[in-house]
Structure formats: structure tokens, C-alpha cells
Amino acid sequence: MPMTEKDQGTEERRSLPARVWRSIFRGPVVPRTDQERKWVVFNTLVLHLRPIRVPASTLKFSHTFGLGGSCLVLFLLLAATGLLMMFVYVPSPERAYDSVVALEDDVAFGSLVRGVHHWSANLLVVFAALHMLRVFLTGGFLGPRQFNWIVGLCLLLWVLAANFTGYLLPWDQLSYWAITISTGMVTYLPGAGPGLQEIVRGGGEIGAATLINFYALHTTFLPILFLSFGAWHFWRVRKAKGVVRPRRADGSPAGPEESVLFLPNLLLREVALALALLAGMVVLATLLGAPLGERANPGMSPNPAKAPWYFVGFQELLLHLHPFFAVCVIPLCAALALALLPYLRTEEEDATGIWFRSARGRRLAAWTAGLGALLGVGGVLFDELVLTGGRAVDASGAFVARGLVPFALLLVGLALFARFLRRRRGATRDEAVLAIFCLLAVVFVALTVIGYGFRGEGMALRWP
Amino acid sequence: MTSEDKSGNGSPTRRRILAVLAGTLGLVALAEMAWIALAFMRPRGRRRGAVGMIVAGPVDRFAPGSVTAFPEGRFYLARLKDGGFLALDRTCTHLGCTVPWVASQERFVCPCHASAFDIRGDVLSPPAPRALDLLPVRIENGIVKVETGRPIRRRRFQRDQVTRG
Numbered sequence: 001m002p003m004t005e006k007d008q009g010t011e012e013r014r015s016l017p018a019r020v021w022r023s024i025f026r027g028p029v030v031p032r033t034d035q036e037r038k039w040v041v042f043n044t045l046v047l048h049l050r051p052i053r054v055p056a057s058t059l060k061f062s063h064t065f066g067l068g069g070s071c072l073v074l075f076l077l078l079a080a081t082g083l084l085m086m087f088v089y090v091p092s093p094e095r096a097y098d099s100v101v102a103l104e105d106d107v108a109f110g111s112l113v114r115g116v117h118h119w120s121a122n123l124l125v126v127f128a129a130l131h132m133l134r135v136f137l138t139g140g141f142l143g144p145r146q147f148n149w150i151v152g153l154c155l156l157l158w159v160l161a162a163n164f165t166g167y168l169l170p171w172d173q174l175s176y177w178a179i180t181i182s183t184g185m186v187t188y189l190p191g192a193g194p195g196l197q198e199i200v201r202g203g204g205e206i207g208a209a210t211l212i213n214f215y216a217l218h219t220t221f222l223p224i225l226f227l228s229f230g231a232w233h234f235w236r237v238r239k240a241k242g243v244v245r246p247r248r249a250d251g252s253p254a255g256p257e258e259s260v261l262f263l264p265n266l267l268l269r270e271v272a273l274a275l276a277l278l279a280g281m282v283v284l285a286t287l288l289g290a291p292l293g294e295r296a297n298p299g300m301s302p303n304p305a306k307a308p309w310y311f312v313g314f315q316e317l318l319l320h321l322h323p324f325f326a327v328c329v330i331p332l333c334a335a336l337a338l339a340l341l342p343y344l345r346t347e348e349e350d351a352t353g354i355w356f357r358s359a360r361g362r363r364l365a366a367w368t369a370g371l372g373a374l375l376g377v378g379g380v381l382f383d384e385l386v387l388t389g390g391r392a393v394d395a396s397g398a399f400v401a402r403g404l405v406p407f408a409l410l411l412v413g414l415a416l417f418a419r420f421l422r423r424r425r426g427a428t429r430d431e432a433v434l435a436i437f438c439l440l441a442v443v444f445v446a447l448t449v450i451g452y453g454f455r456g457e458g459m460a461l462r463w464p
Numbered sequence: 465m466t467s468e469d470k471s472g473n474g475s476p477t478r479r480r481i482l483a484v485l486a487g488t489l490g491l492v493a494l495a496e497m498a499w500i501a502l503a504f505m506r507p508r509g510r511r512r513g514a515v516g517m518i519v520a521g522p523v524d525r526f527a528p529g530s531v532t533a534f535p536e537g538r539f540y541l542a543r544l545k546d547g548g549f550l551a552l553d554r555t556c557t558h559l560g561c562t563v564p565w566v567a568s569q570e571r572f573v574c575p576c577h578a579s580a581f582d583i584r585g586d587v588l589s590p591p592a593p594r595a596l597d598l599l600p601v602r603i604e605n606g607i608v609k610v611e612t613g614r615p616i617r618r619r620r621f622q623r624d625q626v627t628r629g
Contacts, residue, residue, distance in 0.1 A: 180560045181559045181561070182558030183557060187560075199506065202505075205555070299554075299562055299578055300562060300564075301574070302575065303575035304576060316560075319591070320578070323593065458577070459577050460578070
């Protein structure tokens, strides 16, 4: 138990090491009673950020899959491995590649550290996206959590930016040309495009200025954004009284209604998950490592040259649509739609905490997701085999034929589909939004998979 | 009467105007700081005045219908069949890959997305949206010189882009 004024007398009779120990840990280190556990949570710097008690029903793993916490663990791993690598890496075009080679070959555990950084970074994109999906599907962005969805979207953007800026640093062929392609996409933004590209690149082409830009963003600027937005995100979860409480499709609470102590119930689960993730990253890093290709050669583009995998969906769009629509209109519309999602909600029914909103929502989500896969794959194949993929369209007519027309078709199609869901399938507005979200998300995943795995030389379709 | 009105001698309208003014000034200050940060980030080095000149060589060294690469200047010197010169930036106008000259097909073929350009830089097949950028060419005393560092954008090839000896 904590030391009180009364204990002062006995305190002076203790030995010096015991008194030093007591000065650092003023209470129990290993709490044995519930009273002691509460005291430890309340009086420990890090644990104090957490609540004393949590609703028992939110503890079930399949309610959140621990995705948000996993993102935090991956971020901590990235920070630790990144800090270590900063002692070896040199951000200049002449020396960057050699310093990464040295990291791989000469530095003790260098390959492991770089491998953990690589895999944590890529999985962070996946986990952040899955976390967003989970929050959306369980209605975790309604009510007091509306704005936290926007903070989370910003965090997703920082994750992509951090990944992207880190992609260039090894200065091998893969990174050089992936950044060339991706920053090349920026020029298609009307008006500001070329100027923005010059600011990002620090000049007309990728060189020393680009590398130092990306290095500063990657190692300082974005981590600061992560810390501040991450803290904001977690604080708002805390202010919303934790994650959403799960409910069954009929609206009744799923699981026990009482609350339990955070320590040990939630803390031990979190520590177990964190350790499992750490082990997973070490295994991946040991077995697969981080790739490093040939030194960057500005005179020779590899064939094919692809953007980082999380942008390959847009690169795939670029093969089919006019660039203005592929890299400007559609991404902006998607971002706007994502930001508006928590505000589209209707008051008619509160579906917070129910997976897929309702039993009907679940059915709709399942078949619209299937439809999305068909549309994504079918659309690419149709365009490639029947319309011959943009190559037959001459550049002057492309804005209408490959931009306005398909985009208008998409909007009209979605509007008709939403109407169909509401009129013919009896979906509520929430459920219709959910179904369309699932449809579009799966289309994007399909485009990404096709672009990443099924495009070979000259970006022609091929079997992987 | 509210307590605010007693303590100050301004009317509510004046207070409101002052508040809006102060807020506007604050926003202007923020915009200035953002501008400073952006201006700070503007491209360094290789800016205006950092233009280079590459001496390609005497005119007769380049056969009509040939394309010669100048890796140090990041361009190709093309001599058209009629003897005119064009200096073509080697950067694909689609997404910025480097286009190699495929002599057997007499065209530039981009390895990234299969855009193709003819010897004049004109687009033979999309997705490239416009012809390869040009670099200014000068011929002085029978010596071809190319100005690097400031590529000129163009939609398509036109006769007046060609430099003749």
C-alpha cells in the first residue's frame, strides 16, 4: 500500500537501499489485491493514462481484434528501430545506398533492425486500414466518436506519408523509380501540380534535395504529427468512455454488462498482443528481411516500374482513366466521402456497436463485397480486352471518353444502386451507405491486387 | 445592461469589429508563417541561373536519322532525316521514367507504361499525354550546343522547334 505520513517513523529505521527503493516505488510493485491494483493504475505514469475499470463486454478479442493497439505497438517498434538506424544511415545520394548496404552487411543486427522496421511499416498500413474498417463496420464512429474518425483519417494519411517518404531512403532502383512514378502522378493535379511536385522533390528531378526533404519528413516531421495526433486520438477514445460497447443484431448488449478492473483484465491482454506482434515482426524480419535492389540509376528505368503497393491501386486507375480523374478527382472524392461518413448517419436507428448495423446489413455487405470483387476484376478485364485499355484512345478525346463519361457512369450507377438497396431490399440509409462502402472498398482492393501482382513488363496483364 | 457594457466604453458593434479585426490579423500572421515555411521549402540549388551548356560536337558527327544519348545532360540529340537538330529530354511525359531509344524500331519506348515517341518526340502511343520536352539547341560555327536545366514543355512537334546548321 502507498506510504503515508504515519509510515515515516518506520521508514527511517530501514536500510539505505530499501529507502532508495521505496523512494522510487512508493507503492506495491506487484499488486496483490484489487485495492492495490487500482492504486498502481492510478499512480503509475503510463498506466494513469488508462481507466481504472473497463466494460467487460469490450474485452472480447473479436470485438476490436486489438487493431488500434496493434498500430500503437507497431509505431513504437518503428520508432525504436528507426532511431537505431539513424546512427548508420547517411541521407545523401552518394552515400545513402552504401550506408544501407553497410547496415545490412556490417552492422551487428543491422539486417534484423531494418527488417523489423520494414515489416512493421508495411503492416502498419494494413493494420491502420483494418482498424478503420472495424470502426466503420461496428458503427464506432457515431455519436461522441464522430470527430475522432476524422483524427483517425489524418493518422492514416500520416501513416501513408511516413511509408512513402521512407520508401525513397534506401536509394535503390525500386525506391528511386517508385518515388519517380508517384511524384510524377502529382503533376496531373491541375494548376498546382507541377509547382507542388517541385516542392516535394526540392527541384525538377529526384536528387539530393528530394532525399533530404524525405529524410527530414520521415524522421522528424511525421513522427511529431504521429505523436500529437495519436495522443489526440487516444484521448478522445478515453473521453468517449472507451471503445464502443458491442451489441447483438437485435440491439441487446453482447456479453456481460458489468465493468472489470483494467489491471489485470485488459492490460494483460494488451501486453500479450504486443508481445505476439513483436515476435511476429522478428520472425518476418529474420525469414524475409527487407529488400534491397541495385543502386538507383536515374538513366535506367526498370520494367515494370511500380508505385509503392498502397498507391498501386491509383496507378492501376491511371491505366484506365484520364490522369485528372485517376489521381485527382477520384482520390479527392474518396477522401471527402470518408470524412463525411460519420455525418451521414440518420437518427432513425442507433446502430452503434452492432457489426454491420443489423442482420440485413450483414447480408447486404456480404453480397455487395462479392459484387465489388466482380466489378473490380471484370472492369479491368473488360477495359483491357474489349476497350484495349486506354491505349487506343487518343489523348485529345480522353478527357471525355476516359474521364467524364466513366466518372458520371460511376456516380449514376452508385445512386441507382443506393436507390435499389433502399426500395427493393428495404435497407436503411445507414445500411445502404455500409453496402456501398463495402462495394467500393473491395473494388479498390481488387485494383491494388491486380496492379501489384498481375501486371508485368510494360504494365501488361500477366499471371503472377 | 450587462457587466461588459459597464466595464468598457465601446458599443457591442465596435467590440465585434475589433474582435474580427484581431482575428483577421491572427489569420494573416498564420498565413505569413505558412508562406515562410513553404518559401523555405522551395527548390534549392539548380534553380534559375543554374542552367548548363553542353557542347555536343561538330554537326557532321551526327548522321541524319540518328539519335545520340547525352547521359550527363539527361537528353538525346536527335538529327532528323532532313538534317535538322532536336534535343529531347529523356524524361517520359507520363510519369517521369527515363525513355531509351530503340534503334531497331526507330522510336523511344518507355519501359514503365509502354508509351512510345518518334524521333521528333511526338507521342506514338499513350498513356503519355504530350511530346517529349525540348532543350534549346544552338549551332555556332558548325558546333552543336545544348542548353540544359530548363526543359521546354510542348504539346506536339512543330517545324519551328527544329534547329538547322
